[in-house]
Amino acid sequence: MIIDIFVGSYAEKGTDGIYCYSLDTSNHQLKLKSKTNLVENPSYLARSSDKGAIYCVSETNRFEGQEGGGVAVLNYENEQFSLLDITATKGSAPCHVLLDERRNNLYVSNYSGGSIAMYHIEDKGKLQMCDLIKHRGWGPNKERQEASHVHFCGFIDGKVCAADLGIDTIKCYDIDSNFNKLVHAQDIEIYKGTGVRHFTVSNRNKDLIFAVCELSSEVVVIKKSGANFKIIQRISTLPEGITESYPAAIKQSLNGKYIFASNRGHDSIALYELIGEKLNLVTMIESKGKNPRDFLVLKDHVIIANQGSDNIAVFTFDENTGALDFTGENVECKKPVCVIN
Numbered sequence: 001m002i003i004d005i006f007v008g009s010y011a012e013k014g015t016d017g018i019y020c021y022s023l024d025t026s027n028h029q030l031k032l033k034s035k036t037n038l039v040e041n042p043s044y045l046a047r048s049s050d051k052g053a054i055y056c057v058s059e060t061n062r063f064e065g066q067e068g069g070g071v072a073v074l075n076y077e078n079e080q081f082s083l084l085d086i087t088a089t090k091g092s093a094p095c096h097v098l099l100d101e102r103r104n105n106l107y108v109s110n111y112s113g114g115s116i117a118m119y120h121i122e123d124k125g126k127l128q129m130c131d132l133i134k135h136r137g138w139g140p141n142k143e144r145q146e147a148s149h150v151h152f153c154g155f156i157d158g159k160v161c162a163a164d165l166g167i168d169t170i171k172c173y174d175i176d177s178n179f180n181k182l183v184h185a186q187d188i189e190i191y192k193g194t195g196v197r198h199f200t201v202s203n204r205n206k207d208l209i210f211a212v213c214e215l216s217s218e219v220v221v222i223k224k225s226g227a228n229f230k231i232i233q234r235i236s237t238l239p240e241g242i243t244e245s246y247p248a249a250i251k252q253s254l255n256g257k258y259i260f261a262s263n264r265g266h267d268s269i270a271l272y273e274l275i276g277e278k279l280n281l282v283t284m285i286e287s288k289g290k291n292p293r294d295f296l297v298l299k300d301h302v303i304i305a306n307q308g309s310d311n312i313a314v315f316t317f318d319e320n321t322g323a324l325d326f327t328g329e330n331v332e333c334k335k336p337v338c339v340i341n
Contacts, residue, residue: 001025004033005296005303006045007312008056008338013040018056018074018081019333021312025300028314028327036081039072044338046099046106052076053125055106057094058086069094071108071117073125084125090132091115098153098160103177107153107160114148116162116173120180130180137167140193141215152198156209157224159185165195165214188229190220198249203256208277212237212250212261219250219261219272221279233278237261237270251297253319258282260302262292269295269304271324282322288313288330296339305336312336 003023011017016035023030042056058070071094072086091113098107106127108117118131139145149166160182161172168190173182188209190196195215199222202208209222209229221233237247245265252259259272259279267287272279289306296303302315302324314329 003298003341004051005030006047006054006340007305007333007336008042008045009333010041010043010059010307010335010337011037017042018045018054020076020079021331023301023303023314025298028301028316028329030303030312030314030329030331032331034079034081036074038074038081038083039070039086042072044096045340046097047340048099049101053084054081055097055099057089057097057108059093059095061092061112063088068092068113069110071097071106071119071127073121073127075125085127087119087127087129089113089117090129091117096152098155100160100175103175105175105180109150109153109162111149111151114150114164114166116150116153116160116182118180118182131182133173133182135162135164135167135171137169139166139168139195141195144195144215145193151196154199154201156199156201157206161188161199163196163199163211165197168192168194168196170196170199170211186227188222190231191216191234194218194220196220197247200250200252200259202274203252203254204274205256205277208274210250210252210259210279212247214246214248217245217247217263219259219270219279221277223277235272235279235281237263238266239284242266248292249294251295253297253317254299255319257319258322260295260297262287262295262304264291264293264308267292267306267308269302269324271322273322283324285315285324285326288326293337294339296341298341303339305333305339307335307337310334310336312339
């Protein structure tokens with residue numbers, strides 16, 4: 001089987017930043033098909049279900065002469081990229097984009113701006129900003145938590161929920177479809193100083209949420225009970241005695257049996273098995289590069305983007321046993337930080 005893999009990276013203006021590779025699952029080879037320099041620092045991507053549109057942030061601190069970053073819509077057809085729209089996020093360093101095809105909305109996380117920018121996707125891919133939510137507060141880590149840092153948005157129980165590293169909170173919002181606005185619903189508070197970064201909702205049990213915490217190098221398991229949320233487990237992403245490392249991404253197998261977290265510094269992937277409602281560490285494998293920022297979990301492969309060593313590593317994966325093995329395929333790519341299909 002041939003699968004298209006899209007990679008976002010840190011790339012200066014005018015240099016290639018989004019790449020499309022083909023993965024041949026029979027021989028594990030990753031081959032470059034196309035690339036584009038249309039967007040500066042396209043550090044996070046999302047793809048439409050019809051495969052025709054790519055949404056990406058432009059992670060900058062200045063956009064068209066003003067403070068903040070950008071968000072772009074690209075068409076991908078016949079192995080060619082074309083720019084449909086690019087607009088300001090009104091917050092610095094946008095680092096994540098969430099696509100809501102049910103409502104034709106897009107949600108952008110502004111890391112340095114400490115905000116969520118909401119857009120409606122109009123005809124021909126045009127983006128219309130309809131809301132901007134600014135978070136307030138700080139955390140105990142004076143270097144990293146001097147202010148709000150929205151790192152990621154995802155859906156929990158139909159709500160748009162934002163992981164804010166700066167205030168150790170996942171803030172949840174209802175979507176007012178009549179006015180295309182976000183309405184604050186509740187907060188999921190994480191332990192102080194842990195720096196919640198990303199999360200994923202269990203594919204096996206929708207009441208379980210797995211959140212990775214960058215500053216404490218751990219995964220917390222959160223259980224939903226009625227309208228309330230409770231942390232039921234904390235588990236390290238690192239071997240005992242390792243300190244200088246910072247996890248980045250958290251993903252799960254399609255069947256929900258296994259949870260993965262990447263460690264930058266230790267340069268590894270921690271693999272956990274979900275047993276009941278708790279995680280059990282199965283193994284830690286080398287990422288075959290430095291600073292694994294993101295990775296993609298397929299049914300039978302895991303693709304790891306190693307930002308610090310400019311490479312993408314291909315692993316085979318057995319979703320029934322959890323076996324994760326390096327194939328030997330290691331492709332050069334400059335500062336890869338996001339992998340999607």
